[in-house]
Amino acid sequence: MKFITEEDLRDIYKKQPFTDYDLQPGERLTPGARQFLLDRGINMYDENDPFINSGINKAESNQNVSACADDRRKKKFCSRMKSLQALFLLTAEELMKQDVCMSQQITGLYRQFASLGTASEGKCEAADLCCKACTGINTDNFSQSIGDCFEITEFHMQLQKGHEILLLTRLRSSLEELDADIADMISNAEIQNTFSGKLNQIINTLSQMICYAVGGKECQRN
Numbered sequence: 525m526k527f528i529t530e531e532d533l534r535d536i537y538k539k540q541p542f543t544d545y546d547l548q549p550g551e552r553l554t555p556g557a558r559q560f561l562l563d564r565g566i567n568m569y570d571e572n573d574p575f576i577n578s579g580i581n582k583a584e585s586n587q588n589v590s591a592c593a594d595d596r597r598k599k600k601f602c603s604r605m606k607s608l609q610a611l612f613l614l615t616a617e618e619l620m621k622q623d624v625c626m627s628q629q630i631t632g633l634y635r636q637f638a639s640l641g642t643a644s645e646g647k648c649e650a651a652d653l654c655c656k657a658c659t660g661i662n663t664d665n666f667s668q669s670i671g672d673c674f675e676i677t678e679f680h681m682q683l684q685k686g687h688e689i690l691l692l693t694r695l696r697s698s699l700e701e702l703d704a705d706i707a708d709m710i711s712n713a714e715i716q717n718t719f720s721g722k723l724n725q726i727i728n729t730l731s732q733m734i735c736y737a738v739g740g741k742e743c744q745r746n
Contacts, residue, residue, distance in 0.1 A: 530556035543567060565593035565711065594711065598644050601709035604702055605641045612637060615695050622688055629733060630695075633726050637699075640722055643710055648718040653725040658735070661728050667721035669703060672696075673731050685737040692737065696730040699723060 528551055536542070544567040547553065553561070553568070561568050612634035619627040639650040655666040660673060676693045680686055703723050710716050 526551050527554050528552070528557050529554050530560045533557050533560050537564075562593050563596055563708065565597075597709050597711060601644050602641070604705075604709070605638075605644075608698055608702060609634065609638055611695055611698055615691050618691055619688060623685070626688060626733065626737075630692075633729060636722075637726055640719055643715050643719045646712060646715060648715050648722065650722050652722070653729060655725070656732065658732060661732060666728055667724050669700075669720070669724050670728065673735050676734070680738065683738065689734055689737045692730055692734045696727055696734070699727050699730070703727070 528547070533545070543565075545561055547568070558568070612630060616627045616630040616634065619630060636650060636653060640648060642648060642650075653666075655661070655663050657663065661670070676689065680689050683689065703720055706716055706720055706723075710719060
């Protein structure tokens with residue numbers, strides 16, 4: 525008996541994404557591998573597996589698997605959004621002690637981020653943020669993932685606004701993680717792209733806030 529693991533499927537999927545997976549005679553899926561397929565809505569075929577074929581036809585089985593995968597993606601997305609909304613508010617609350625203006629900016633970004641939650645319903649109609657162009661960020665790349673302006677190190681925590689810089693960096697990194705994982709939570713490619721673009725506007729705005737916290741009004745992007 526050969527067991528197919530989640531790692532096996534990830535390697536195959538990385539080389540060539542697929543929408544159906546047929547188990548060969550003598551093969552079985554590990555629980556992690558089965559969940560990998562379910563999370564991505566991939567159809568599983570195994571005539572010897574009662575979990576997959578339990579007296580219903582394949583079309584109905586595929587519909588059930590797809591619906592289950594959609595529910596899991598939606599739940600995962602909504603949970604991440606709630607967690608990050610709380611992080612926005614915690615960041616704003618902490619910043620209020622040092623910089624009220626910066627705290628208000630984060631509260632504004634929180635509202636913008638919360639409006640992206642409709643992506644779970646198949647729509648993403650949040651308005652664009654206003655781009656305040658600087659040396660490294662402009663209207664052409666404002667909605668793109670352009671990476672951090674510079675690396676935050678132990679040096680920055682010693683600056684006058686060191687605490688603020690670290691709070692903003694933590695929030696920005698969490699949003700970057702969401703952007704990297706969005707394909708696993710939203711299946712519609714158009715909604716993915718729209719959501720990612722709006723999210724990158726928030727991330728790039730945070731990058732500018734970090735730059736200004738480090739060097740006043742001077743852009744610090746390399």
